[in-house]
Amino acid sequence: SQQGEEDPQALSIQEGENATMNCSYKTSINNLQWYRQNSGRGLVHLILIRSNEREKHSGRLRVTLDTSKKSSSLLITASRAADTASYFCATDPGDTDKLIFGTGTRLQVFP
């Protein structure tokens, strides 16, 4: 079964707007990662946040982590049409190296 649940399941916005996706997970984690998946392609790693971190930035991406609530959010600022993809959070429980993925958010950015 999947570890995380993400909301919204789908999100449609205009170019230039910000997109926020949320992820909740169930067990303790070593770190949490966000991945992007374009249609018909593999997953691309975007950003990692460790369990002792609360916020991290990378370019137009901002990730927050609240371990007390077992939740994370991904903010994409000034979105572009090329950001259209599915976004998944994935947790590393720390006991093995396997990743446990959420259900994903499908983002559509209209030009």
Place this chain on the structure above:
Amino acid sequence: GAGVSQSPRYKVAKRGQDVALRCDPISGHVSLFWYQQALGQGPEFLTYFQNEAQLDKSGLPSDRFFAERPEGSVSTLKIQRTQQEDSAVYLCASSLTLWTGAYNEQFFGPGTRLTVL
């Protein structure tokens, strides 16, 4: 350098057929993972190798699923007597695994889309 490659990219099988899916990890990567992604869902872990050793196969859904990595490089996921519920994208990922407990980024292949009729 080349990334993770998988073949075939698409496979159509009749119910009951056996299939074999291949993964070529990034050269030198110690760890290799297989995930199954059903339509509209996130990937789900199947199995994990460190070199040729299969350290975790807890995600394999049934004994019809078998994975191997005999020389610690290329891996094959075999599904025997395929069923319709096996239809999914099968993703392979590899990581360098510098040391246990450190973050080791997983690099994903494009996946094999299996359709069982």
